[in-house]
Amino acid sequence: MGELTIGAFARASRLSPKALRLYDELGLLAPARVDGTTGYRYYVEAQLPRARLVAWLRRVGMPLARIGEVCDLYETDPPAAGLVIGAYWARVETETAARRDLVTFLVDQLSGNPAGKGVEEMSEMSMSEMAMSEVRMRYAAGSDRGLVRPVNQDTAYAGARLLAVADGFGADGARASGAAVDALVALEESVRGADVLNGLADAVDRVNRGNREGGSGESGTTLTAMLWTGSRLALVHVGDTRAYLLRGGEVSRITHDHTLVQSMIDAGSLTAEEATSHPQRALLLRALDGSADHARPDLRLHDVVPGDRYLLCSDGLFTVVGPDDIRRVLTTAAEPADAVSELIALALAEGGPDNVACAVADAVTV
Known part of the structure; x- marks a missing residue:
């Protein structure tokens, strides 16, 4: 040749x-x-x-x-x-949709035209926004060491504007998860409107730098949090903590795990059932561990409907409590505090092999 x-x-x-x-x-x-x-x-x-x-x-x-x-x-x-190419493109489309939502949000904020519509449609949108302005979050959070681990490295928080769950790992994991949540709690009163996503991104960056400069060994944390803007929830997510939504009786996961097994599922080389017993199921591809390459969070805005119920949790819950039980609790618990207590109890009843943390919030009209 x-x-x-x-x-x-x-x-x-x-x-x-x-x-x-x-x-x-x-x-x-x-x-x-x-x-x-x-x-x-x-x-x-x-x-x-x-x-x-x-x-x-x-x-x-x-x-x-x-x-x-x-x-x-x-x-x-x-x-x-x-299959790998298909999984890559599916991820691109998901991220493009999230950026499209962000562009719409920024255009609405900067143009002074909430819907980007004509006068009649603006009037209708104003009425809708007035209704949304009366939506409030009713919330609860809890965490437990579990029955096996010597210390609790999970942190959960629920407040009027913020839900957050972080799952620390390594020798300094408890400090790392606590610092991640504390950084977001500081945003509850200081950041609003179009600055919300920037505020979340900056907070995550500060936490990651802190883990690089002050952490010990291979320590770090995952983080999933939602910050209420007044009409939407701004989501920040890195790692394998999760966010779920109960809407109209159906539960859906609104985060994507940053793990090796999830990437294999995306590529079609592993099924969701096989992932539960995979020897590397806990291997993270993204986390706040001090590495700039690993710390890139997912950031997007999520529309809220009155009646929504949100669950944020660590893997200590969803790896031992099945989706049917999670759906049952979210559907039947009268109050967020009841849901938190029952979900943690279910994880402990399954042996509590890991720390468990969860936060639940209801979007209610007042």
């Missing part, structure tokens, strides 16, 4: 010579041969499928590190590579 110069290979693969040199340096697409005297790169036709896959994946915006993983998988198991 004849060799192709870098120019000829660039034309055939639809990649520029500059890009090919970069991908060689990154170990993503090495040439078949490099001339020892001139340094010229030479490729072979057998490399074209990988090169074209790289070009396609770059066009959809996939990061280079992820492209390398997909290309390596493509050479051994093309269907599995296809």
Whole structure:
């Protein structure tokens, strides 16, 4: 098989010579041969499928590190590579929807036109907003050491504007989870309106820096919190603590776990049932552990309907209490405090192998 110069290979693969040199340096697409005297790169036709896959994946915006993983998988198991690409795009669409919600929120805030509509529609929206302005949160939170762990590293908080659950880990985990929640409690009175998401992002960044500068060893925390803006809930989420919504009798999870097993489920290589017994089910891909790469939170706005009930919890609850029991408690408990007490009791009845924390809030009209 004849060799192709870098120019000829660039034309055939639809990649520029500059890009090919970069991908060689990154170990993503090495040439078949490099001339020892001139340094010229030479490729072979057998490399074209990988090169074209790289070009396609770059066009959809996939990061280079992820492209390398997909290309390596493509050479051994093309269907599995296809599943990874599908999972990546599903994630992109989810994040795009969240950014779209944020753009709508910012446009509404800055334009002075709450709905971005005409005069008649603005009148209707004003009436709706007046109704929403009378929605308040009724709330409760609780945490328990469990029956196995020597200390409680979970922190739960519920207030008039804030729900938060953090699950610490490592030798300094209790401090880390407490610091994460404390940083958000400070926002209850100080941050409102369009500043809410910025405030949450800044608080998470400060907590992560604190864990990097003052933490010990491999310590850190996960965090899931919702801050009431007056018409919506602003969600911040990193790790495997979760948020659930009960609306119209149906319970749905509104966060996405940042774990290895969840990424495998997304890629189609693992089922949700298999994940529960996977040996690496607790391995986190994102957490507030001092690393900038790991601390990127999900941030979005969530529309609230009167009658909604929200549950935030650590994995000490949902790994031992099944979804049917969670739904039953959320549906039948008269008050948030009743739901918190019953959910923690269920976790303890299942052996309480981990710390457990949860916060429950009801959106009620007053």
